Amino acid sequence: MGFDFTYMIISDNDTITAISTPIGVGGISIIKVSGNNCLDLLKKIFSLKKNFESHKIYYGFILDDKKILDEVLVSVMIAPKSYTREDVIEINCHGGFICAQKILNLILKNNIRLAEPGEFTKRAYLNGRIDLSQAESVVDLINSKNNIVSDIAASGINGKLSNKINLYSNIILDILTNIEACIDFPDDVFVFDFHKKINRLLKNIEKLIKSYSIGKIINNGINLTIIGKSNVGKSSLMNKLCCEDVSIVTNISGTTRDVIKDNIVINGININIFDTAGIRKSDDLVEKIGIKKTQDCIRKSDLVLCVFDNSREFDNDDNKIIEFCKNKEKIHVLNKKDLENKFDHSKIDFDCLKISSYDDKDIDKIKKKIIDLIFGDKKNFFKHDSIILINARHLVCLEKSYENLKKSLDKNKEYELVSIDLKEAYNNLCEITGKNIDDKLLKNIFEKFCIGK
Ligand SMILES: Nc1nc2c(ncn2[C@@H]2O[C@H](COP(=O)(O)OP(=O)(O)O)[C@@H](O)[C@H]2O)c(=O)[nH]1
Numbered sequence: 295m296g297f298d299f300t301y302m303i304i305s306d307n308d309t310i311t312a313i314s315t316p317i318g319v320g321g322i323s324i325i326k327v328s329g330n331n332c333l334d335l336l337k338k339i340f341s342l343k344k345n346f347e348s349h350k351i352y353y354g355f356i357l358d359d360k361k362i363l364d365e366v367l368v369s370v371m372i373a374p375k376s377y378t379r380e381d382v383i384e385i386n387c388h389g390g391f392i393c394a395q396k397i398l399n400l401i402l403k404n405n406i407r408l409a410e411p412g413e414f415t416k417r418a419y420l421n422g423r424i425d426l427s428q429a430e431s432v433v434d435l436i437n438s439k440n441n442i443v444s445d446i447a448a449s450g451i452n453g454k455l456s457n458k459i460n461l462y463s464n465i466i467l468d469i470l471t472n473i474e475a476c477i478d479f480p481d482d483v484f485v486f487d488f489h490k491k492i493n494r495l496l497k498n499i500e501k502l503i504k505s506y507s508i509g510k511i512i513n514n515g516i517n518l519t520i521i522g523k524s525n526v527g528k529s530s531l532m533n534k535l536c537c538e539d540v541s542i543v544t545n546i547s548g549t550t551r552d553v554i555k556d557n558i559v560i561n562g563i564n565i566n567i568f569d570t571a572g573i574r575k576s577d578d579l580v581e582k583i584g585i586k587k588t589q590d591c592i593r594k595s596d597l598v599l600c601v602f603d604n605s606r607e608f609d610n611d612d613n614k615i616i617e618f619c620k621n622k623e624k625i626h627v628l629n630k631k632d633l634e635n636k637f638d639h640s641k642i643d644f645d646c647l648k649i650s651s652y653d654d655k656d657i658d659k660i661k662k663k664i665i666d667l668i669f670g671d672k673k674n675f676f677k678h679d680s681i682i683l684i685n686a687r688h689l690v691c692l693e694k695s696y697e698n699l700k701k702s703l704d705k706n707k708e709y710e711l712v713s714i715d716l717k718e719a720y721n722n723l724c725e726i727t728g729k730n731i732d733d734k735l736l737k738n739i740f741e742k743f744c745i746g747k
Pocket residue numbers: 522523524525526527528529530531542543544545546547548549550572629630631632633649650651652
């Protein structure tokens with residue numbers, strides 16, 4: 295059972311429907327309908343015939359002509375008190391692959407079309423119930439993979455970011471009004487000192503921009519690559535960190551040739567771990583390719599775990615490791631501390647965490663170090679009322695606005711020029727909340743939604 299989109303004419307006023315719950319076997323499915331035809335639809339397909347009141351749930355059967363499709367509960371929400379601000383009904387039917395689809399097909403036969411991805415939320419935005427950044431927070435909440443992101447997204451839906459952006463854009467408007475007055479009445483001896491206000495604004499916007507460095511990590515996780523010469527215990531560490539045997543461990547050099555990837559979560563942060571081929575001089579073609587892959591992997595990673603071997607002497611291969619990751623954020627570990635020490639510390643100018651991949655406590659130490667490095671001095675972003683930016687689009691708008699404001703501070707500028715910069719700064723901020731946005735961008739944003747939201 296499917297639906298042919300080919301000849302569908304999309305309009306923002308017609309009535310739309312979609313299954314809002316995931317397809318699959320489950321207790322219930324919910325089919326959502328929004329638009330003017332909701333109540334007419336109920337008259338046609340619902341066994342209960344009456345004047346439906348808003349915010350009540352009705353029990354009955356969905357009927358295709360006289361045939362019963364399912365026993366259901368129908369919630370009715372009359373405009374404007376609904377998710378979309380239109381009339382909305384939600385049909386709670388039994389779950390599974392067939393039932394909801396049958397009801398959906400029946401609805402579609404009644405002059406109601408299938409909703410595009412995110413169209414319910416788009417209508418909520420177009421009808422002014424939420425702004426654009428709140429709508430985007432809905433996607434973030436649905437897609438969140440950890441508690442921190444879901445908390446940030448929930449406060450975004452509640453308007454935490456929007457309120458800040460509105461506050462900042464109103465300050466710019468206020469300054470603009472004064473500047474315009476200076477332009478209109480140049481003879482009045484009135485010098486408006488806008489620098490102080492803009493500087494304060496710049497500081498606040500900068501703080502938001504900086505918060506993205508942590509927001510990105512919380513939202514997307516980080517890539518961690520384990521490197522070291524052959525046989526130092528990279529794969530052993532990988533397996534211990536991942537709590538399963540994802541990599542082959544042997545005492546034969548060159549065992550790992552391809553990059554092995556797995557994913558773990560430490561303190562709610564998603565970490566993609568890559569185990570790599572040992573770096574050493576080799577004539578073996580496959581191993582050479584493996585080493586090239588290791589270098590690519592180092593380049594793409596946010597953090598590198600550099601592993602050295604306590605039971606062997608420091609040598610040229612170790613030097614290469616240091617060279618390969620010299621510009622990267624890294625943790626140095628000296629593995630096999632249980633064996634006799636042959637590693638000469640005087641050859642290196644950094645501290646190593648002494649560990650054994652056989653020791654669980656040492657694995658915990660590495661995990662702690664990873665988290666410490668990720669958050670570093672960024673811990674203050676987690677203070678109660680701090681906003682953490684997790685959306686790259688918002689970041690770009692803020693950066694543009696920041697640049698406009700900076701430019702406006704140029705002392706030699708005429709008020710007319712300052713006003714141009716400030717208007718741009720204002721428009722860029724308003725792009726976040728969607729007060730100033732073009733249709734194409736809007737389409738891109740809502741395409742990220744799932745069907746039924
Ligand atoms: N004694 C001791 N042996 C280890 C330790 N970690 C790994 N090994 C051994 O070192 C050899 C090489 O390990 P492996 O993880 O394959 O190294 P890789 O080539 O760097 O991936 C294996 O025989 C492991 O059992 C350790 O902490 N102590």
